[in-house]
Amino acid sequence: MKYNAMVGQSGGPTAAINATLAGVIRGAFANDEIDKIYGLQHGAEGLINKKFTLLNDVFKTDEDLTLLELTPAAALGSCRLKLPKYEEKPETYTDIFATLAEMNVKYFFYIGGNDSMDMVHKLSSYAAKVNSDIRFVGVPKTVDNDLMGTDHTPGYGSAAKYVATTLQEIVRDCAVYTTKAVTIVEVMGRDAGWLTASAALPRLIGTGAPDLVYMPEVDFNLEEFYEDVEKEFAIKPNLTIAVCEGIRFADGTYVGEGAQSGVRDTFGHKYLSGTAKYLTELVKEKFGCKVRAVDLNLPQRCAAHIGSLTDIEESVALGKSAVGFAVSGKTGITMAYKRISTEPYKIEIGCEDVANVANKVYEVPRKFINERGNNVTDECLKHIAPLIQGETKVVYEKGMPVHFVIPK
Amino acid sequence: MKYNAMVGQSGGPTAAINATLAGVIRGAFANDEIDKIYGLQHGAEGLINKKFTLLNDVFKTDEDLTLLELTPAAALGSCRLKLPKYEEKPETYTDIFATLAEMNVKYFFYIGGNDSMDMVHKLSSYAAKVNSDIRFVGVPKTVDNDLMGTDHTPGYGSAAKYVATTLQEIVRDCAVYTTKAVTIVEVMGRDAGWLTASAALPRLIGTGAPDLVYMPEVDFNLEEFYEDVEKEFAIKPNLTIAVCEGIRFADGTYVGEGAQSGVRDTFGHKYLSGTAKYLTELVKEKFGCKVRAVDLNLPQRCAAHIGSLTDIEESVALGKSAVGFAVSGKTGITMAYKRISTEPYKIEIGCEDVANVANKVYEVPRKFINERGNNVTDECLKHIAPLIQGETKVVYEKGMPVHFVIPK
Numbered sequence: 001m002k003y004n005a006m007v008g009q010s011g012g013p014t015a016a017i018n019a020t021l022a023g024v025i026r027g028a029f030a031n032d033e034i035d036k037i038y039g040l041q042h043g044a045e046g047l048i049n050k051k052f053t054l055l056n057d058v059f060k061t062d063e064d065l066t067l068l069e070l071t072p073a074a075a076l077g078s079c080r081l082k083l084p085k086y087e088e089k090p091e092t093y094t095d096i097f098a099t100l101a102e103m104n105v106k107y108f109f110y111i112g113g114n115d116s117m118d119m120v121h122k123l124s125s126y127a128a129k130v131n132s133d134i135r136f137v138g139v140p141k142t143v144d145n146d147l148m149g150t151d152h153t154p155g156y157g158s159a160a161k162y163v164a165t166t167l168q169e170i171v172r173d174c175a176v177y178t179t180k181a182v183t184i185v186e187v188m189g190r191d192a193g194w195l196t197a198s199a200a201l202p203r204l205i206g207t208g209a210p211d212l213v214y215m216p217e218v219d220f221n222l223e224e225f226y227e228d229v230e231k232e233f234a235i236k237p238n239l240t241i242a243v244c245e246g247i248r249f250a251d252g253t254y255v256g257e258g259a260q261s262g263v264r265d266t267f268g269h270k271y272l273s274g275t276a277k278y279l280t281e282l283v284k285e286k287f288g289c290k291v292r293a294v295d296l297n298l299p300q301r302c303a304a305h306i307g308s309l310t311d312i313e314e315s316v317a318l319g320k321s322a323v324g325f326a327v328s329g330k331t332g333i334t335m336a337y338k339r340i341s342t343e344p345y346k347i348e349i350g351c352e353d354v355a356n357v358a359n360k361v362y363e364v365p366r367k368f369i370n371e372r373g374n375n376v377t378d379e380c381l382k383h384i385a386p387l388i389q390g391e392t393k394v395v396y397e398k399g400m401p402v403h404f405v406i407p408k
Numbered sequence: 409m410k411y412n413a414m415v416g417q418s419g420g421p422t423a424a425i426n427a428t429l430a431g432v433i434r435g436a437f438a439n440d441e442i443d444k445i446y447g448l449q450h451g452a453e454g455l456i457n458k459k460f461t462l463l464n465d466v467f468k469t470d471e472d473l474t475l476l477e478l479t480p481a482a483a484l485g486s487c488r489l490k491l492p493k494y495e496e497k498p499e500t501y502t503d504i505f506a507t508l509a510e511m512n513v514k515y516f517f518y519i520g521g522n523d524s525m526d527m528v529h530k531l532s533s534y535a536a537k538v539n540s541d542i543r544f545v546g547v548p549k550t551v552d553n554d555l556m557g558t559d560h561t562p563g564y565g566s567a568a569k570y571v572a573t574t575l576q577e578i579v580r581d582c583a584v585y586t587t588k589a590v591t592i593v594e595v596m597g598r599d600a601g602w603l604t605a606s607a608a609l610p611r612l613i614g615t616g617a618p619d620l621v622y623m624p625e626v627d628f629n630l631e632e633f634y635e636d637v638e639k640e641f642a643i644k645p646n647l648t649i650a651v652c653e654g655i656r657f658a659d660g661t662y663v664g665e666g667a668q669s670g671v672r673d674t675f676g677h678k679y680l681s682g683t684a685k686y687l688t689e690l691v692k693e694k695f696g697c698k699v700r701a702v703d704l705n706l707p708q709r710c711a712a713h714i715g716s717l718t719d720i721e722e723s724v725a726l727g728k729s730a731v732g733f734a735v736s737g738k739t740g741i742t743m744a745y746k747r748i749s750t751e752p753y754k755i756e757i758g759c760e761d762v763a764n765v766a767n768k769v770y771e772v773p774r775k776f777i778n779e780r781g782n783n784v785t786d787e788c789l790k791h792i793a794p795l796i797q798g799e800t801k802v803v804y805e806k807g808m809p810v811h812f813v814i815p816k
Contacts, residue, residue, distance in 0.1 A: 009584075013580070013581045013584055042584075042585070042586050045586060071580065072577050072580050072581065073577075073580035073581045073583065073584050074584045077583075077584050077585070077586070078584035078585060079585065079586070080585070080587075161807060161808075164807070164808055165713050165808060165809060166707050166711070168808060168809065168811065169480050169481075169706075169707065169710040169711060169712060169713070170706050170707065170710065172421070172479065172480050172481035172710060172811060173421045173480065173481045173706050173709065173710040174706075175481065175485075176417075176421055176450075176481050176482045176485050176486035177450070177485070177486060177487065177488065178450050178453060178485070178487070179488075183706070201806075201807070201808060202808055204806050204808070205805050205806050205808055205810065206813075207811075207813055208811065292705075292706070294703075294705045294706050294707070295702075295703065295705070296707075297700075297702045297703070298577075298578050298581050298582075298591070298700070298702050299574050299577065299578065299702070299704075299707070301581065302577040302578065302580060302581040303574070303577060304577060305573050305577070305714055306713055306714070308807065385806060385807065388807040388808070389806070389807045390807070391802075391804060394799075396799060397613050398609075398612050398613050398793060398797070399569060399572070399609070399716065399793065399796040399797045399798070400569075400572055400573060400576060400609060400610055400612070400613055400796070401573055401576065402613065403576065403580060403615075403616065405614075405615055
């Protein structure tokens, strides 16, 4: 007898979350044990509200799936919904499992970050409790690269390639004037500096990397920061600095928090701004020079047009493998990359017990940050570099990248 | 007898200003009348401080020039220096012309925006006054596309391609949640909405364009803006809005001014940033929904990794032609694209008297904006579309685009 599969996406978008989805779909299409594959509309929301899309009807050709692999964000829709604990709301669980039984679903795949792995953990624990045979498999994704149990996360490589490429361009841009100026670029990462570290990758090809790089793994010290800037000014007039949005002072407060106590506009609205904006204001006051804050914002997590081929190919493979793992009997797991070697770069796909990875943070190891805490080490760049290698074959129509949109 | 040429870059960087530089260098290398070509270090600053780079020594192979064409920002360095009027400081002019005579320079090329064309005008006027035979030729560039006398400007097509690509990605990103939310994306353009208009280009391939587009050519009305947002909310929960940094209220004040310090640059231009941020605060207050402001900032003008092939090829051709025009005797001109037809797209290269174009602004025609003033017309998209066609062959090394850096 054949069973059906179900797949959902959750959390913040990345340039690779659809590549993993395509991998799961490809895996399901190719697997003899699987009949239909349903997509959850907006992740857990769709699961609770019973909103599904039959993906067999949507993807008719290999080209469709290839386009999906090149489409940023979550094509099925995402959510920020956190499943209640079983003890708090048991009916949520009985309801979900009734739906899954009704739809003959035996394989359930959930692509997401920390909260999604928490959901996989909850559902698989409940399945064990009620002796359900449904397999729950998590597939990680996040541009932050801060999940435990995997060498790196799908989506990180593409975001890192965008950040490295953009920083190199910004450094070029900022180098044109002879005026004393500081440009501070803010990179995503609430708890870990992985994406910020990638800003330094242009150093591998010679020029174009930011002069200073600050990450949350090291306490931020304002006096040392001023000293760092002063020292760089002795070398050249125009500095580029990458800062992680999550950098904190020794007392644990976010550096950007200070910005919220600031200016009010003519309408009396509080002018809220980020970490980079705040630091540029301080630099302007301290050094009296021209400053500019650049927040890489949403583009860094959805810039599929400069995706890493390595990231996209690995993400597809991870999704495919998730299907194989589920059909072979695994449940309560999250898929993972295991690095075999860095030079030459080689990984294997494995899995981890989801209970061991949920709600933990994978930080940048201290050895990947220099002693002063104001830049990454060469070892760090060597570790990250393989993840941004290769370029995807973006399909263009009328001068713009073509995306695949799943109709609702 | 052979003469020398000199070339400089000025104003804000673009992804195509080096393509034009490469064109001028290629033109000079190929022209029998020209011996050496000098590069001005930091534009007018290099001219006044006598800082030159002999480009014949720098560019030894065709590959070097091809890489230069793919390098963003101003490889020779730029400046914001405005030449004083002859009446104010005649010695500046006698000094410059003495230097040029000493260096046997007969052909002078200056690549830049409005302020650069003003300098070409001043220098060529002085040349006429003192019967100098030196030819001064301006070559336009600006991502703003706001120069008179040319159908469009080098650099605009690449910036437009980046803006269109990025907006499409942001729209994907913002569409994933079911929550009511407004994302406002701020695009460059102090006086003209050309670059903001390009945000709507994804509409040409179906989906992924912003719902509303506001440009400075139409007075911004807050009440109408609220009505527009309300109307869009009736259709879907997550809106994406593109706004030009230069949008103004009917009384002439910039919308973003409320959130600003009012700093002016050396030309007296007001620094604009924070228009999107400001509007999101108002939307949050009015609609109580989630908001996000994205400022495309520097990346939109230096994103050479997604340059328009049409833009880069045309920019090279324009630079080459500038050499031909100068050698044939033209001076006091700025190079220009003349559009022959849109479908099929065809242009010719010509020139304009620089006196007719300096210090004027080429705005988006009213017919290119819908009646309500909250979006562009299809005619506008048809007009812009040819300029973003084709993709450059970016050279990658270790996963990153390779740039050509001119040593100093």
